Amino acid sequence: MPHVLLIEDDPGIRTNLVRALGERGYAVSTASAGIPGLQQCIDERPDMVVLDLGLPDVDGLEVLRMLRAVSQTPVVVITARDGEGPLVQALDAGADDYVSKPFSSTQLDARIRAVLRRVATGTREAPITVGGLVVDRRRREATLDGRVVELTPKLFDLLSLLASRAGEVVTKREMATEVWNQPYGGTDKTVDVHLSWLRRRLGESAGEPRYLLTARGVGVRLVDPTSSD
Amino acid sequence: MRRSLVLLSAATTTSVVVALLLALGVGLRERGEEQVMVRVSVEAQNLVTVLGDDTDPAGRSRSLSASEESVGGVQALVVAPDDAVVLGSAALASGSTPSSSAVQAARERGQTVVLEADGGRLLAAPFYTGAGTEVLQVTVPDERLHRGLLRAYLVLGLLGVTLVGLATLAFARLGGWFLAPVRELAVVSRALAGGDLDRRAVPGGPRELVDVAEGLNALAERIRELLAAERERAAEVAHRLRTPLTAVQLGVEGVGDEQERQRLSTLLANLAHEVDAVITTSRDPGSGSSRVVDAREVVAERVEFWTALAHEEGRQVQLTLPHTSVWVPLAERDLADVLDVLLDNVLSHTPEGTGLHVALSRAVAEDDLVRLTVADEGPGIPSPEVALERGVSGGGSTGLGLSIVHRVVVGAGGEVEVGSRPGGGAMIRLRLPPARPEV
Numbered sequence: 001m002p003h004v005l006l007i008e009d010d011p012g013i014r015t016n017l018v019r020a021l022g023e024r025g026y027a028v029s030t031a032s033a034g035i036p037g038l039q040q041c042i043d044e045r046p047d048m049v050v051l052d053l054g055l056p057d058v059d060g061l062e063v064l065r066m067l068r069a070v071s072q073t074p075v076v077v078i079t080a081r082d083g084e085g086p087l088v089q090a091l092d093a094g095a096d097d098y099v100s101k102p103f104s105s106t107q108l109d110a111r112i113r114a115v116l117r118r119v120a121t122g123t124r125e126a127p128i129t130v131g132g133l134v135v136d137r138r139r140r141e142a143t144l145d146g147r148v149v150e151l152t153p154k155l156f157d158l159l160s161l162l163a164s165r166a167g168e169v170v171t172k173r174e175m176a177t178e179v180w181n182q183p184y185g186g187t188d189k190t191v192d193v194h195l196s197w198l199r200r201r202l203g204e205s206a207g208e209p210r211y212l213l214t215a216r217g218v219g220v221r222l223v224d225p226t227s228s229d
Numbered sequence: 230m231r232r233s234l235v236l237l238s239a240a241t242t243t244s245v246v247v248a249l250l251l252a253l254g255v256g257l258r259e260r261g262e263e264q265v266m267v268r269v270s271v272e273a274q275n276l277v278t279v280l281g282d283d284t285d286p287a288g289r290s291r292s293l294s295a296s297e298e299s300v301g302g303v304q305a306l307v308v309a310p311d312d313a314v315v316l317g318s319a320a321l322a323s324g325s326t327p328s329s330s331a332v333q334a335a336r337e338r339g340q341t342v343v344l345e346a347d348g349g350r351l352l353a354a355p356f357y358t359g360a361g362t363e364v365l366q367v368t369v370p371d372e373r374l375h376r377g378l379l380r381a382y383l384v385l386g387l388l389g390v391t392l393v394g395l396a397t398l399a400f401a402r403l404g405g406w407f408l409a410p411v412r413e414l415a416v417v418s419r420a421l422a423g424g425d426l427d428r429r430a431v432p433g434g435p436r437e438l439v440d441v442a443e444g445l446n447a448l449a450e451r452i453r454e455l456l457a458a459e460r461e462r463a464a465e466v467a468h469r470l471r472t473p474l475t476a477v478q479l480g481v482e483g484v485g486d487e488q489e490r491q492r493l494s495t496l497l498a499n500l501a502h503e504v505d506a507v508i509t510t511s512r513d514p515g516s517g518s519s520r521v522v523d524a525r526e527v528v529a530e531r532v533e534f535w536t537a538l539a540h541e542e543g544r545q546v547q548l549t550l551p552h553t554s555v556w557v558p559l560a561e562r563d564l565a566d567v568l569d570v571l572l573d574n575v576l577s578h579t580p581e582g583t584g585l586h587v588a589l590s591r592a593v594a595e596d597d598l599v600r601l602t603v604a605d606e607g608p609g610i611p612s613p614e615v616a617l618e619r620g621v622s623g624g625g626s627t628g629l630g631l632s633i634v635h636r637v638v639v640g641a642g643g644e645v646e647v648g649s650r651p652g653g654g655a656m657i658r659l660r661l662p663p664a665r666p667e668v
Contacts, residue, residue: 012479101474102471193573
């Protein structure tokens with residue numbers, strides 16, 4: 001049972017996350033401010049820290065830097081900020097991944113699992129590589145056979161999600177939740193139209209897929225077209 | 230304003246010049262008369278000296294004529310002690326008569342007298358001869374008194390007109406110097422009032438107007454700062470809302486009833502969208518002042534975006550656009566949202582392979598509204614209510630259903646019509662008021 005330390009000052013989020021993550025099989029301890037959180041991280045040695053960047057005592061980024069000075073525990077940050085600036089800052093300061101408010105527990109769970117998986121396979125720092133496709137989340141850049149793929153923020157997030165779970169079928173519901181933070185009713189085409197553009201950007205089509213395989217009626221699977229399986 | 234300034238200056242200068250010229254005219258007239266009378270009296274003194282000594286009538290007559298000629302325009306005659314006219318036949322011939330009152334006064338006082346007379350002045354100078362006191366009477370008619378005055382008046386008048394003209398011209402120039410910066414200030418004030426907070430006045434004209442222009446610029450700068458601070462505050466508040474929103478969203482996940490959870494999730498998604506919209510509108514520097522967009526550009530861009538999927542699904546997309554820009558009073562993001570909902574609806578609710586039509590037309594004379602139609606060749610819809618329903622609850626599960634289309638379009642003063650396409654299929658037509666293009 002992975003041990004998650006949640007450093008979050010909002011009691012509403014804290015209570016609900018303890019319940020939701022508990023239901024998903026995590027052991028959760030909490031801290032409501034940065035300094036006690038740091039102390040707990042040192043004392044409890046959790047498998048994962050979920051850190052809110054807006055804390056009452058110390059700025060979350062500062063907490064992250066202090067944490068990195070003493071520990072290599074993986075960190076997923078929670079941010080209420082827009083834009084890529086704060087995200088890049090957080091990633092540069094040593095965060096492994098992030099979720100933006102408002103988010104669902106499914107989203108956070110997916111991030112935590114992906115980070116834990118990368119830690120387990122020792123590929124935590126490296127960009128995700130699938131065949132000729134390289135997705136660098138830290139630089140928010142994707143390259144295909146060495147050439148940069150022009151992507152809008154949403155398309156990058158979508159590709160990043162598919163790449164983090166390469167080989168797995170990712171359902172449209174998951175994509176709607178993770179990328180758009182919207183409940184998916186099963187009929188709307190926002191996800192489809194973005195997948196369609198992602199195919200175009202990757203130089204393929206639904207008729208002649210290479211990386212993006214459609215699991216009809218279910219979702220999409222990002223695969224390495226050069227691999228035999 | 231410039232006209233009134235010029236009129237005012239013309240009126241003021243004219244009254245001053247007229248008053249000045251009147252005084253000058255009167256003075257000139259008096260001075261002219263005085264000069265003539267001095268001349269006449271000097272000549273008369275000389276003449277009486279000659280006449281007193283000369284006894285020869287012919288010689289005296291010559292002296293008289295010479296004096297008359299020397300002054301010019303006067304008539305002289307000499308009255309003997311017995312009141313008989315002894316000299317001055319020419320004067321008598323031209324209508325001059327001896328004035329008994331003047332002669333009497335001169336004799337009594339024993340010195341030269343000057344009297345006002347009908348049509349001129351009389352000078353009477355007494356002198357002694359062997360026969361007694363004779364009197365030289367010189368008649369100076371008005372015509373002689375005022376000779377050359379008309380010309381002087383004309384010159385003065387001309388001078389007056391020139392002065393008024395020059396003053397008016399100067400004021401017109403001065404007015405321009407004054408008014409150009411005032412006009413600039415007016416234009417900039419209007420631009421600022423219209424929301425163009427980047428406009429600044431170019432200071433010019435008199436010192437006071439330069440001050441006003443600088444004041445206006447400082448005011449504009451301050452308004453912009455305050456507005457930016459206010460927007461930043463709004464964005465900050467909206468940001469903070471994301472934290473409780475997250476708590477609620479996580480709480481909703483714990484709701485046991487699946488249907489209720491779905492309903493609450495949709496409501497929350499809408500709320501999150503609104504919070505995002507507040508942040509975007511507050512942060513986007515353009516959207517505060519410019520809620521105007523070229524619909525032609527946005528329609529083309531969004532249709533192209535959705536065509537990627539439509540073609541994958543074997544759909545024909547027919548897009549009809551006017552040749553020139555069509556401006557509507559919407560923020561670009563709002564119009565893009567509206568199109569995304571409408572196109573998403575068609576693709577979500579019609580079988581693959583079903584064609585779709587998007588048409589934008591500029592305002593027509595009928596009601597002066599811009600029309601945007603999104604129609605499909607699908608099976609159609611039994612009633613508009615169903616179409617609205619499907620947009621709101623079922624399919625529009627991104628949280629951006631027809632309710633958002635309705636809110637955006639009606640908010641901009643337009644209307645949404647849900648109906649059927651003539652050849653079958655659903656049709657949604659938006660009517661929007663036209664907007665003035667952004668400069």
